[in-house]
Amino acid sequence: MSANNDIIEVHICMGTAGVASGGYEVMDAFAAEFEKEGISAVLKERNCKVKATGCRGLCARDVLVDIHLPGMGPITYEHVTPEMVPSIVQEHIGAGQVVDKWAAKKDYYDFYKLQKRYVLKDCGKVDPEDIDDYISLGGYDAIKKVLKEMTPEQVIDEVKKSGLRGRGGGGFPTGMKWGFCRASKGDLKYLICNADEGDPGAFMDRSIIEGNPHVVIEGMLIAAYAIGCKEGYIYCRAEYPLAIKRVKKALRVAEERGFLGKNILGTDFEFHLHLKEGAGAFVCGEETALIASIEGERGMPRSRPPFPAVKGLWAKPTNVNNVETFANLPLIILDGADYYASMGTEKSKGTKIFALSGKVKSTGLVEVPMGITIRQLIFDVGGGIAKKRKFKAVQLGGPSGGCIPEHLLDTPIDYDSLIAAGAMMGSGGVVVMDETNCMVNVAHFFLTFTQRESCGKCIPCRIGTKTMLDILKRITTGEGREGDIETLQDLANDIKIASLCGLGQTAPNPVLTTIKYFRHEYEAHIKDKKCPARECSELIEFVVADDRCKKCGICFKVCPVGAITWEKGKVAYIDKSKCVKCRECIVNCPFNAID
Amino acid sequence: MEDVVEKEAIDLTMIDEVCAEYKGRKGATIPVLQKVQEHYGYLSSDMIDRIGENLNISSHTLYGVLTFYAQFYTTPRGKYVIRVCRGTACHVKGSGRISEVVKEEFGISNGETTSDIKFTLEEVSCIGACGMAPVIMINDKTYGNLTPEQARSIFKEYAQKQD
Numbered sequence: 001m002s003a004n005n006d007i008i009e010v011h012i013c014m015g016t017a018g019v020a021s022g023g024y025e026v027m028d029a030f031a032a033e034f035e036k037e038g039i040s041a042v043l044k045e046r047n048c049k050v051k052a053t054g055c056r057g058l059c060a061r062d063v064l065v066d067i068h069l070p071g072m073g074p075i076t077y078e079h080v081t082p083e084m085v086p087s088i089v090q091e092h093i094g095a096g097q098v099v100d101k102w103a104a105k106k107d108y109y110d111f112y113k114l115q116k117r118y119v120l121k122d123c124g125k126v127d128p129e130d131i132d133d134y135i136s137l138g139g140y141d142a143i144k145k146v147l148k149e150m151t152p153e154q155v156i157d158e159v160k161k162s163g164l165r166g167r168g169g170g171g172f173p174t175g176m177k178w179g180f181c182r183a184s185k186g187d188l189k190y191l192i193c194n195a196d197e198g199d200p201g202a203f204m205d206r207s208i209i210e211g212n213p214h215v216v217i218e219g220m221l222i223a224a225y226a227i228g229c230k231e232g233y234i235y236c237r238a239e240y241p242l243a244i245k246r247v248k249k250a251l252r253v254a255e256e257r258g259f260l261g262k263n264i265l266g267t268d269f270e271f272h273l274h275l276k277e278g279a280g281a282f283v284c285g286e287e288t289a290l291i292a293s294i295e296g297e298r299g300m301p302r303s304r305p306p307f308p309a310v311k312g313l314w315a316k317p318t319n320v321n322n323v324e325t326f327a328n329l330p331l332i333i334l335d336g337a338d339y340y341a342s343m344g345t346e347k348s349k350g351t352k353i354f355a356l357s358g359k360v361k362s363t364g365l366v367e368v369p370m371g372i373t374i375r376q377l378i379f380d381v382g383g384g385i386a387k388k389r390k391f392k393a394v395q396l397g398g399p400s401g402g403c404i405p406e407h408l409l410d411t412p413i414d415y416d417s418l419i420a421a422g423a424m425m426g427s428g429g430v431v432v433m434d435e436t437n438c439m440v441n442v443a444h445f446f447l448t449f450t451q452r453e454s455c456g457k458c459i460p461c462r463i464g465t466k467t468m469l470d471i472l473k474r475i476t477t478g479e480g481r482e483g484d485i486e487t488l489q490d491l492a493n494d495i496k497i498a499s500l501c502g503l504g505q506t507a508p509n510p511v512l513t514t515i516k517y518f519r520h521e522y523e524a525h526i527k528d529k530k531c532p533a534r535e536c537s538e539l540i541e542f543v544v545a546d547d548r549c550k551k552c553g554i555c556f557k558v559c560p561v562g563a564i565t566w567e568k569g570k571v572a573y574i575d576k577s578k579c580v581k582c583r584e585c586i587v588n589c590p591f592n593a594i595d
Numbered sequence: 596m597e598d599v600v601e602k603e604a605i606d607l608t609m610i611d612e613v614c615a616e617y618k619g620r621k622g623a624t625i626p627v628l629q630k631v632q633e634h635y636g637y638l639s640s641d642m643i644d645r646i647g648e649n650l651n652i653s654s655h656t657l658y659g660v661l662t663f664y665a666q667f668y669t670t671p672r673g674k675y676v677i678r679v680c681r682g683t684a685c686h687v688k689g690s691g692r693i694s695e696v697v698k699e700e701f702g703i704s705n706g707e708t709t710s711d712i713k714f715t716l717e718e719v720s721c722i723g724a725c726g727m728a729p730v731i732m733i734n735d736k737t738y739g740n741l742t743p744e745q746a747r748s749i750f751k752e753y754a755q756k757q758d
C-alpha cells in the first residue's frame with residue numbers, strides 16, 4: 001500500500017480506458033476543487049496528493065477513483081465524472097463522510113474476491129510516470145538483490161525452480177529458455193521483450209506497460225544478467241500510443257538513475273535497452289518475424305531451427321519473452337521460487353492475467369491463480385452474462401485458440417487442460433459470447449483476421465485459409481453446400497500440419513472447435529438456410545413473431561431507417577422494402593421476438 | 596499539371612535530416628519510414644525515392660517493407676482518422692455496424708478517404724480497450740461503449756467542425 005498514513009491520496013485510473021472515459025477531466029476537476037476556499041485550508045495542513053495510476057482492472061466502471069484518508073481504508077468511486085468531484089471533495093475529503101450513492105458496492109468487490117492480484121499488485125497504485133513511486137514500493141530491489149547476492153546460474157536455477165512458463169502463448173519454461181541462450185557461444189547476445197500483443201481481444205500487456213512500466217524493465221534486467229545480454233529491445237505495437245509514451249519516459253528515467261546503461265548500480269553489469277515501435281502486423285508477434293521486423297525487413301517468420309537462442313537478431317543469440325513473463329521475475333526473486341511455486345497447479349505455476357471481455361458483466365483485466373475453472377472466471381469474477389442472456393461459448397487464446405462450450409466450463413485454467421479442450425492459454429484474451437452470437441460467424445470473423453494477417457510466405461497458410469474463408473462466407477450468406485463442413489475439416493487439418501509458423505498452424509483452431517462443439521449451427525445454416533442466433537443478416541427474415549411480441553415498441557424506437565410501424569398495444573410490423581437489415585431491432589428486442 | 600504543383604509544394608529536406616540521423620544504424624528502415632510519415636502524414640513516391648537515395652536502399656526494397664505493414668500509407672489521409680476497432684471483443688458487441696454507419700455518413704469503406712480529405716476510415720484489430728467495447732478512435736481520442744446511433748452522432752459532430 002502506497003498510501004502513507006498522514007497524507008491524503010486520490011488515485012485516478014488513467015489507463016487507456018480511464019483516459020477514454022474522461023480521466024483527465026476528472027483529474028482537472030479535483031485540482032480545481034482543491035483550489036477552492038475552505039477546502040484548500042483543510043488540505044494545507046494535511047498533505048494531499050492526486051495520483052494518476054494505471055489500470056486496476058474493472059475498465060467497465062471507469063473513471064475509477066480511490067480516496068485514501070488517514071485512518072480510513074481506501075474508498076473507491078465508480079463512473080466518476082467531473083460533476084461529481086465537488087461533492088466527493090467536500091463531503092468525503094473535507095468532512096470525512098463517504099458519498100455512499102457513488103461508492104463502489106458489493107459487486108465491485110466481488111470482482112476482486114477470487115482474484116490474486118500478484119503481478120498486478122502495484123498496477124492501479126503506482127504512478128507509472130514516477131520512478132520514485134515504484135522504488136518506494138520496493139521497485140528495483142530485486143535487481144539489487146540479484147547483482148549483490150546471486151550468480152547468473154543461480155538466477156536461472158531460481159527461475160527454473162519457480163516453474164514459470166512463458167506468458168506469450170506457448171508456455172515454454174522460461175528458465176530453460178534462458179539456459180539455452182546463456183549456453184550459446186558469443187559475446188553479444190540480445191534480449192527482446194515482446195509487447196506486440198496482436199490478439200484482438202487482449203490487453204494484458206498494454207495494461208502492465210501502461211500501469212507499471214518499470215516492473216518490465218526490472219524483469220528484463222534480471223533476464224539480461226542471467227543470460228548475459230548487453231543489448232535489449234522492447235518491441236511495442238504502434239496501436240498503443242500511451243504505452244509507448246510511458247515506456248519511453250521510463251527508459252529515459254531508468255537510465256538517468258543508473259538502472260540502465262553501463263555500470264549498473266555500481267557493478268560492471270551493463271545493459272542498454274531500446275524501444276522499437278511495431279508498424280501494424282499481427283504476425284510480428286511471432287518471435288522470428290519480430291526479429292526480422294527489428295532488422296528493418298518485412299516481418300516474415302523464419303524457419304526454426306536455428307532457434308533465436310542460437311541465431312536470432314542480427315544472427316546473434318537472442319532471447320525473447322513476453323511482457324507478463326518479465327513482470328513475474330522481480331516477484332520470483334524477492335518472494336523466492338518456493339513461494340511462487342506454491343501458487344497454481346502442478347504444471348502451471350503462479351497466476352495468469354486475463355483480459356475478460358465480450359458479453360460478460362464485469363469486463364476488464366483480471367489476475368487469477370492458475371487452476372481455477374473457466375466457470376469461476378466468467379461467473380464469479382466476471383459476474384456472469386450481461387443483459388440476463390444465456391452463455392453460449394467462450395473464446396480463449398485469440399485467433400489461435402478455440403471456442404469452449406458450456407459443458408466444458410469446469411475445465412481448470414492451466415496450459416495443458418486448455419489444450420486438451422481444444423483451446424489454449426494464448427496470451428490471455430477471454431471473449432465471452434452469449435446466445436445472440438452465431439458460432440459460424442465467429443469462426444468466419446477469426447479466419448478473416450488470420451487470413452488478412454497471413455504474411456503469404458508459405459502456401460498452406462496463404463491459399464488454404466483463403467479457401468476456408470470462402471467456404472465460411474458462403475455458409476453465412478445462405479449459399480452453403482452439403483459437404484462443406486467436411487471440406488473445412490480436411491483443409492484445416494492440412495493447414496495445421498503444413499504451415500511454416502504458428503499463425504498458420506493454429507489459424508484453423510476456431511473453425512475446428514466451433515464445428516466440434518456447435519456443428520448443429522453449421523448444419524442449420526447449410527441445410528435450413530437459417531442462423532439460429534440471428535446474426536447472419538442474409539439468413540434472417542426480419543418478421544415480428546406475433547406470439548412473442550409484447551408490443552413494447554422498442555424496435556420501433558431503435559430502427560434507424562423508420563422501417564418499423566408500431567402503435568401502443570399493437571404488434572410491431574417491419575416493412576421489408578425499407579429495412580436495411582442492420583439488426584438493431586433484433587439486438588434490442590428484450591423478448592427475442594424477431595425472426 | 597496539378598501533380599506538378601503539388602510536388603513542388605512539399606519540401607522534402609526533412610527527409611535528409613532524418614536519414615542523416617539514422618545513417619549507418621542497423622535496422623533503420625522502419626524507424627525512418629515512421630518518422631517521415633509522422634511528419635508528412637503519408638509516404639509519396641517522391642518521399643520514398645528520397646529516402647532510398649539517402650540510405651542507399653532501392654525503392655523496391657522500401658516498398659517491399661512498407662506494403663507489409665498496415666501502418667504505412669502511400670496516399671494522403673483525412674484530417675480525422677476514424678479507427679473502428681474490429682477486434683474480437685468489439686466484434687461480438689456489434690462493431691461491424693459501426694463501420695457501416697461510417698459508410699452511410701461519409702461514403703467511405705475501410706482504407707478510404709473522403710474526397711475533401713477530411714475523414715479516413717481504418718478498421719483496426721483491437722485498440723486494447725476491449726473492456727469498453729465497441730470502441731472507436733478519432734485521431735487520438737477514444738470513445739467506448741457505443742451504440743451505432745451514438746457513433747453516428749459523434750461522426751456528425753466532427754463533420755460539422757470547421758477546421
Ligand SMILES: Cc1cc2nc3c(=O)[nH]c(=O)nc-3n(C[C@H](O)[C@H](O)[C@H](O)COP(=O)(O)O)c2cc1C
Nearest residue numbers: 166167168194197198285286287321322325502503
Ligand atoms: C502468430 C503468432 C503471434 C504471436 N503473438 C505474440 C504476441 O503478441 N505476444 C507475445 O508475447 N508472444 C506472441 N507469440 C509467441 C512468440 O512467438 C513467443 O513465443 C513469445 O514471445 C515468447 O515469450 P514467452 O516465452 O515469454 O511466452 C506469437 C506467436 C505466433 C505464432
Ligand code: FES
Nearest residue numbers: 680682685724725
Ligand atoms: S477488441 Fe476492440 S478494443 Fe479490443
